[in-house]
Amino acid sequence: VVLPSGRILLVWLWNKWIRTEKERTTREVFVMHSDDDGVTWSKPRNITRQVYREGWGWYGIGPCHAIVKRSEPHKGRIIVPARHNSRGVRMVTHAIYSDDGGETWQIGGSVQRERTSEATAVELSNGDLMFNSRNQNDDENHRVVSISKDGGASFAETWLEKALVEPRGCQGSLLFHSLNPVTGKGNILFSNPANAAVRSDGTLKLSEDDGCTWAKAFRYAKNPAPNFTGYSDIAVMPDGSVGILYERGDLEDESKKNERYGEVGFIVVPFAEISTPLPPLSAGGSSP
Structure with missing residues (x-):
């Protein structure tokens, strides 16, 4: 994501090679930045403890771009779509966010639908956030859309968007x-x-x-x-x-x-x- 200052912020994930998303393994989240259009980069900084909860298994960031909120509420907040699973919970989309330019991070809300992942986010004209998630339910070839009215801290609505077809x-x-x-x-x-x-x-x-x-x-x-x-x-x-x-x-x-x-x-x-x-x-x- 590109911040208002022009800084490029990169949030990325490291993990050991695994065969399937059902396996549990070490996953670590890092952030780094560039102030010269990507020519040089800062040293990676590990933020795993801020964005990963005990008991979670598979964890993912992106892979799409993140966004910075343009308007209130929470103007300037960096929003990064993520995903996780845990015991009793199949893959689900959630948000992580930063209110201080990427220095510190918090875990936001999860969408109200399991078997969602690899979400992409946009801010609507009224300041709401829309998350659009990959749908991995076997009988549903449409995207899952969710709305947050509090900058990604929670999600108030989730529905199946029939106008957006996708291969499962x-x-x-x-x-x-x-x-x-x-x-x-x-x-x-x-x-x-x-x-x-x-x-x-x-x-x-x-x-x-x-x-x-x-x-x-x-x-x-x-x-x-x-x-x-x-x-x-x-x-x-x-x-x-x-x-x-x-x-x-x-x-x-x-x-x-x-x-x-x-x-x-x-x-x-x-x-x-x-x-x-x-x-x-x-x-x-x-x-x-």
Whole structure:
């Protein structure tokens, strides 16, 4: 995340290699910063004791960008989506936050739905936070959305967003672009593989009303090959266009399963090109 001062703050995770998320192992959380656009970095500082509770097992940070609140309540708060599991609780999204520029950290609230992970966060025009989580429930190919009215300390609402299709278990990226001059609410962007069966059809969607509806889109990856699209992150460029960094590859070649993740694409999309009506999206079973 980039702080108002221009400092880049990086929160990251270290752990021993493990085979599955069910295994319990040492996981440590670090923070570091750069004041010269990433040329040099500070020494990593371990914040595990501040953000990890006794009894938690698997723990994750991100992998998407974090945010800084622009308005009250809790203006200036750094919000980092995270996730954990523990005995009796399957994977669930939660927040960690800092009110002093990343010096000290606190554990925030958890969303009211298990089997959620890899959330992405955005601040809405009224100061509320919206978390948008990867959904790992077997029969649900849609994103899980949660609202916090107190800067991530707790989550008041959680629902299944039927307008945002995903293959079961894949990361997505949420971003505030600008205030919409017609609705007076936020232009919110969301990027993910918009296909309920496989990680394909990478699509950038636009909501012009703080995520209440999603009616416009730009499909940045489509058939023919390379048609695999996986994880992505998005950013607003200086001219208002949208940069998309995403995994891509050949979904069809079963002999090259590892190579389908082996290419990273980057494109810049003018904001005006995300103004076409949302096309019909694929539907189907579960992600491979």
